[in-house]
Amino acid sequence: MxxxxxxxxxxxxxxxxxxxxxxxxxxxxxxxxxxxxxxxxxxxxxxxxxxxxxxxxxxxxxxxxxxxxxxxxxxxxxxxxxxxxxxxxxxxxxxxxxxxxxxxxxxxxxxxxxxxxxxxxxxxxxxxxxxxxxxxxxxxxxxxxxxxxFEPFVIAAGAMDKARLQLGQSMLIVGAGSIGQMLVQLARSCGAALVAASARTASKRELALRLGADVAIDPQHEDIRLRTAELTGQGFDVVIEASGSSAAAAEALDLVAPGGTVVLMSYYPPGQSIEVDLFRQIVTREVTVTGLQLSQNNWHRAQKMFARIDxxxxxxxxxxxxxxxxxxxxxxxxxxxxxxxxxxxxxx
Ligand SMILES: [Zn+2]
Ligand SMILES: [Zn+2]
Structure with a gap:
């Protein structure tokens, strides 16, 4: 074969x-x-x-x-x-x-x-x-x-579990690749009041809007911090970093709201690290930062949801x-x- x-x-x-x-x-x-x-x-x-x-x-x-x-x-x-x-x-x-x-x-x-x-x-x-x-x-x-x-959908489902998104909250998906586009749809179906996606490629932003995002941000030509402040005041309740950029991962800590959650789910190239202001960014703002690689516990639940997204x-x-x-x-x-x-x- x-x-x-x-x-x-x-x-x-x-x-x-x-x-x-x-x-x-x-x-x-x-x-x-x-x-x-x-x-x-x-x-x-x-x-x-x-x-x-x-x-x-x-x-x-x-x-x-x-x-x-x-x-x-x-x-x-x-x-x-x-x-x-x-x-x-x-x-x-x-x-x-x-x-x-x-x-x-x-x-x-x-x-x-x-x-x-x-x-x-x-x-x-x-x-x-x-x-x-x-x-x-x-x-x-x-x-x-x-x-x-189906397999990437299982990963998207795992990211939603990690995100712990609640009804009426806001969610930003950084990187509207294939999993990002699934996350847009899942955030919508989980009752997010505001779904935003950022992507460098225009066609990815357009698709995110078509699949249910309220806002699509072009990070190369828009100030994402300013847009976040305009849209949310204090930041997004959930930020999912799916772009693979360590700079975007660092920025995610500034885009998340106090008490919010950052999910890092990209395969960052080896040796990539970011600087974190532990007290200002994490301690005082009670931010949860979590990672996700695979999602083995989600296959059965994902089977029930897969047909509901496009x-x-x-x-x-x-x-x-x-x-x-x-x-x-x-x-x-x-x-x-x-x-x-x-x-x-x-x-x-
Ligand atoms: Zn994969
Ligand atoms: Zn074992």
């Missing part, structure tokens, strides 16, 4: 960017009882995938397979997987991580901190083999193309699997929303 591999990672010494290629590799097959073999329909490129190319945030030995956002159709499965309610032909997606289930973190309901996590990020391929506990049905009303955005306009380009290198070039050059690979499965 064909699969996307990172064949070279970013070289800090020379500045040479990383590279991906579509390789011919063995098709995985069902061996264990709880294995599920999925014919991949669509696999999306994540903002985090860009770090394989443009910096050395991840340092895996090459070549390694890429992709963790996908949809597909079950081709084969073991008996234990079938006993869990899966069958051939089912439309599914999956979580690329699987926790051990028995460590201290897992047993206390904090699976994201599992000490023995199993990872399979190889979804940008014609097939992926996962354990039944990693597989989730895509809601009936959702197409396979839309289903490829992800179609978030998909900006669909490439055939064979054109993955071009898709990655587009991802790295920025400005796109979701770029998706058509992997050919499920009669996609």
């Amino acid at each position: 064909r699969a996307v591999y990172v064949t070279r990672t970013f070289d800090r010494q020379t500045g040479l960017p990383g590279e991906v290629a579509v390789l011919e590799v063995d098709k995985p097959r069902v061996v264990a009882d709880d294995d599920v073999l999925i014919e991949v329909a669509y696999a999306a490129l994540c903002g985090s995938d860009a770090h394989f190319i443009s910096d050395d945030l991840f340092d895996f030995p090459v070549p390694f397979p890429a992709g963790h956002e996908f949809s597909g159709v079950i081709e084969d499965l073991g008996s234990a997987a079938a006993a869990k309610g899966f069958a051939r032909g089912d439309k599914v997606t999956g979580d690329f991580v699987l926790e051990c289930g028995h460590c201290e973190a897992c047993r206390s309901g904090r699976r994201q901190f599992c000490a023995e996590v199993f990872v399979n990020g190889s979804a940008q391929a014609e097939y992926i083999l996962l354990k039944a506990d990693q597989v989730y049905h895509i809601p009936e009303k959702v197409s396979l193309l839309e289903g490829a955005l 992800v179609k306009p978030i998909i900006s380009k669909v490439y055939p699997l064979s054109e993955a290198p071009q898709a990655y070039a587009d991802l790295v050059s920025g400005g796109q929303l979701k770029i998706v690979l058509d992997c050919g499965g499920g009669a996609s």
Whole structure:
């Protein structure tokens, strides 16, 4: 089968960017009882995938397979997987991580901190083999193309949990990328009185407005602090930093209202740090700053909400699997929303 591999990672010494290629590799097959073999329909490129190319945030030995956002159709499965309610032909997606289930973190309901996590990020391929506990049905009303955005939606749902947004509060989303556009819709449906999004790209601002933002801010041509003061007085109750800029993360601490929450959910390049005035920005204003990487506890709840948001306009380009290198070039050059690979499965 064909699969996307990172064949070279970013070289800090020379500045040479990383590279991906579509390789011919063995098709995985069902061996264990709880294995599920999925014919991949669509696999999306994540903002985090860009770090394989443009910096050395991840340092895996090459070549390694890429992709963790996908949809597909079950081709084969073991008996234990079938006993869990899966069958051939089912439309599914999956979580690329699987926790051990028995460590201290897992047993206390904090699976994201599992000490023995199993990872399979190889979804940008014609097939992926996962354990039944990693597989989730895509809601009936959702197409396979839309289903490829289920994993980032789970992350957006996790960010909303962290945000603890209350009815009538205000929320600013810094960086209206694909997760930002989902957050706009979730903030609206959670009863925010004011939803603002900031983005450098005009089309992202326009889409945020179309998907329910009250205000879209251009941070390059508008003074975001001034706009925040005009819109809210003391600041936004919630600021979610999803742009990946450490300068924006620093600024978020000035845009949040006293008692408010800042959620940092970007993959900041290695070594990025910010200066914080601990007393003035945090102590006296009682600001909560929290992070979010994955959101394993949200998959089941996300299944119930996914059909209620519109992800179609978030998909900006669909490439055939064979054109993955071009898709990655587009991802790295920025400005796109979701770029998706058509992997050919499920009669996609
Ligand atoms: Zn992702
Ligand atoms: Zn564990």
